[in-house]
Amino acid sequence: MSGTISHLSHHVYFWLKNPESKEDVAQLIRGVKTLTTIETIKGFHIATPAATEERGVIDNSYSVSWLAFFDNEADEHVYQTHATHLKFIADCEHLWSKVTVYDSVQTAE
Amino acid sequence: MSGTISHLSHHVYFWLKNPESKEDVAQLIRGVKTLTTIETIKGFHIATPAATEERGVIDNSYSVSWLAFFDNEADEHVYQTHATHLKFIADCEHLWSKVTVYDSVQTAE
Numbered sequence A, B: 001m002s003g004t005i006s007h008l009s010h011h012v013y014f015w016l017k018n019p020e021s022k023e024d025v026a027q028l029i030r031g032v033k034t035l036t037t038i039e040t041i042k043g044f045h046i047a048t049p050a051a052t053e054e055r056g057v058i059d060n061s062y063s064v065s066w067l068a069f070f071d072n073e074a075d076e077h078v079y080q081t082h083a084t085h086l087k088f089i090a091d092c093e094h095l096w097s098k099v100t101v102y103d104s105v106q107t108a109e
Helices: A022-035 A073-080 A083-095 B022-035 B073-080 B083-095
Strands: A008-016 A043-049 A064-070 A096-106 B008-016 B043-049 B064-070 B096-106
Touching: A008 A022, A008 A073, A008 B064, A022 A043, A022 A064, A022 A083, A064 A073, A064 B008, A064 B096, A083 A096, A096 B064, B008 B022, B008 B073, B022 B043, B022 B064, B022 B083, B064 B073, B083 B096
Parallel strands: none
Antiparallel strands: A008 A064, A008 A096, A043 A064, A043 B096, A096 B043, B008 B064, B008 B096, B043 B064
């Protein structure tokens, strides 16, 4: 984890084809770490499910959580189309079976 | 948004019974804001779906995003059982139809 909480949060959850494979999880995390060099990222958090108590509302079925903060939508667009991001997808997309992304912007109120 | 990115991210997405009701959204956001006073929260981000480009992997069907950071699981437990949190649930749970929570801890690697 590093950096600052900014206007736009980009939170990606990865479900792997082989979630039991520690090597696959490690490979994905290594890939995600390359994303942190993209200059428009203001803060980030690379994580796996916490061992918090089981509750019906908690989804802990994913393998890796990738959270990045951006100052605005334009900065996130730079990230989406950045060569480092495209290389990450090319190198790692064979590992995952599902990806869910939530992009959220700070409320004005 | 405020504070720092810490070890444990607690990200909650709320789907409302009446997502078209601006008043319901505003009431939920006011409720979420009361949570920020809980002393074990190290950083937070209160948000709504961003207007980023439509892609199949993006879920923008929720109404409100509540992201809080904690130093550890014990601090999150303090939050879960805190009177302010319980009051928030009691005051606002009639507003939502679904809540999904992702608790994630920073990778050691």
